[in-house]
Amino acid sequence: MHEINIEKKILMKNDEIASGTRLAFRKMGIFAINMVSSPGSGKTSIIEESVKKLGVKAGGIAVIEGDQETELDKKRIERCGVPAHQITTGRACHLDAEMICSALEWVMDQKNLKLLIIENVGNMVCPAEYDLGEEMMVVILSVAEGDDKPLKYPALFNAADVLIINKIDLTPQTNFDIERAKKNALKINPGLKIFTTSCTTGEGITEWCAFIAGLAAKGTEVKE
Amino acid sequence: MHEINIEKKILMKNDEIASGTRLAFRKMGIFAINMVSSPGSGKTSIIEESVKKLGVKAGGIAVIEGDQETELDKKRIERCGVPAHQITTGRACHLDAEMICSALEWVMDQKNLKLLIIENVGNMVCPAEYDLGEEMMVVILSVAEGDDKPLKYPALFNAADVLIINKIDLTPQTNFDIERAKKNALKINPGLKIFTTSCTTGEGITEWCAFIAGLAAKGTEVKE
Numbered sequence: 001m002h003e004i005n006i007e008k009k010i011l012m013k014n015d016e017i018a019s020g021t022r023l024a025f026r027k028m029g030i031f032a033i034n035m036v037s038s039p040g041s042g043k044t045s046i047i048e049e050s051v052k053k054l055g056v057k058a059g060g061i062a063v064i065e066g067d068q069e070t071e072l073d074k075k076r077i078e079r080c081g082v083p084a085h086q087i088t089t090g091r092a093c094h095l096d097a098e099m100i101c102s103a104l105e106w107v108m109d110q111k112n113l114k115l116l117i118i119e120n121v122g123n124m125v126c127p128a129e130y131d132l133g134e135e136m137m138v139v140i141l142s143v144a145e146g147d148d149k150p151l152k153y154p155a156l157f158n159a160a161d162v163l164i165i166n167k168i169d170l171t172p173q174t175n176f177d178i179e180r181a182k183k184n185a186l187k188i189n190p191g192l193k194i195f196t197t198s199c200t201t202g203e204g205i206t207e208w209c210a211f212i213a214g215l216a217a218k219g220t221e222v223k224e
Numbered sequence: 225m226h227e228i229n230i231e232k233k234i235l236m237k238n239d240e241i242a243s244g245t246r247l248a249f250r251k252m253g254i255f256a257i258n259m260v261s262s263p264g265s266g267k268t269s270i271i272e273e274s275v276k277k278l279g280v281k282a283g284g285i286a287v288i289e290g291d292q293e294t295e296l297d298k299k300r301i302e303r304c305g306v307p308a309h310q311i312t313t314g315r316a317c318h319l320d321a322e323m324i325c326s327a328l329e330w331v332m333d334q335k336n337l338k339l340l341i342i343e344n345v346g347n348m349v350c351p352a353e354y355d356l357g358e359e360m361m362v363v364i365l366s367v368a369e370g371d372d373k374p375l376k377y378p379a380l381f382n383a384a385d386v387l388i389i390n391k392i393d394l395t396p397q398t399n400f401d402i403e404r405a406k407k408n409a410l411k412i413n414p415g416l417k418i419f420t421t422s423c424t425t426g427e428g429i430t431e432w433c434a435f436i437a438g439l440a441a442k443g444t445e446v447k448e
Contacts (some may be wrong), residue, residue, distance in 0.1 A: 002268075006230050018258050038262040038263040038264060038346060038347075038348075039262040039348050039370075039373055039376070039377060040262060040265075040366070040368060040369020040370045040373060041264075041369075041370055067376050068349060068376060068377055068378070068379065069375065069376055069377075069378050070322065070372075070375050070376050072329050072372055072375065072376065087318055091349075091353070091379065092349075093317065093347070093349030094348050116428075121349065122262060122348060122376070122377070123262075123294065123317070123348070123349055124262075124263050124346060124347070125315075125317030125345065125347055125350075126317050126349075142264070142368060144264060144366060144367075144368030144369075144391065144394065145263055145264020145265075146263075146264045148296055149263055149264060149295065149412055151293065151294050152263070152291050152292060152293055152296065152346070153263065153293075153294070153346070155292065155315065167368065169397070170394060170397055170398075172392070173397060173424075174394075188257075200397075204282055204420070
């Protein structure tokens with residue numbers, strides 16, 4: 001019981017910090033997105049394609065990268081001409097609100113920022129419980145991973161607002177059934193908005209980008 | 225600091241239970257393998273192909289399946305004619321020694337058991353820290369996930385004894401470089417034994433099965 005109480009306290013403290021961070025983002029007119037998935041589902045590639053396509057159209061974009069180790073993803077994003085900030089979590093398996101709050105100064109230094117994309121540590125479990133102060137949580141599932149994943153990791157699919165089914169160009173080489181994946185995901189969370197994308201062929205990226213550009217343009221009026 | 229001490233205590237308690245469990249497995253002549261990877265890298269498929277190929281040759285085989293929710297994987301394994309036991313972890317992102325210890329009675333009920341394969345919850349972070357009482361930890365990385373993963377999740381690749389690079393039939397459709405992945409993995413852990421496999425074409429499965437059949441035949445003399 002003692003351990004559970006400690007965990008509850010950690011999550012409550014996290015929620016408090018996240019609420020403050022969300023307020024700060026809103027005051028600055030920044031729409032923040034939290035991208036969550038297992039390792040290698042294509043989070044970074046989707047962000048790369050998104051920032052290339054959105055360019056300056058959606059106003060200023062910046063990216064916060066979360067990884068256990070390395071600055072590889074920060075460098076990938078910077079090569080697309082967009083400012084990126086790396087958080088290395090060491091042993092921790094998820095970003096938390098405190099880490100994002102500690103990056104607020106860096107966020108404030110980015111001029112005319114409208115859209116902040118936060119790429120979480122690759123993990124389908126723990127990030128579901130840690131509010132980062134974002135407006136929208138996006139879960140990415142690659143067709144290489146299997147269409148049963150929404151049923152096996154329900155907490156994440158339940159916490160998310162959007163599902164991106166990625167790497168759809170690989171579908172013919174797998175036994176992944178896109179319609180079954182959608183059905184499984186909607187069974188867990190009927191409110192999910194779903195996109196299907198491929199960063200290799202570019203399919204679906206335009207629709208996804210139009211969606212987030214719209215949200216960034218409307219700013220935080222959406223949920224406030 | 226208080227939180228860190230609690231975490232240390234949890235890990236110390238886990239290590240104690242794991243040591244006891246390992247001793248029990250050894251007394252029973254069971255070689256236990258802990259299979260770890262991110263969701264959808266093909267753990268269950270590799271186990272399916274392995275138990276089909278090994279058949280009775282390696283003596284009795286049983287499988288413990290770890291998932292947050294569902295008994296889907298237990299059913300998949302049972303369809304291969306091998307006994308399986310499902311552990312659903314609920315909110316927890318990894319199996320721990322206590323969960324495996326609690327399954328000891330089920331393990332003891334399996335007659336002439338030589339090889340116990342434990343499939344962990346899909347997660348590249350936390351399972352690295354939780355000894356389950358196994359003799360060998362195997363990490364699986366699918367070519368759909370990217371060859372940079374050993375650098376980004378070093379704790380797991382460092383804790384593992386074996387790396388299986390899976391879904392190699394998909395390599396031409398990805399920018400995954402198998403040699404670079406091996407190099408990255410060996411940079412983190414020079415002692416890693418590496419297999420490359422595809423459950424679709426069957427490539428590499430024979431070599432992998434010969435390896436674990438050898439270990440199961442030798443029993444736990446290997447490390448005792």
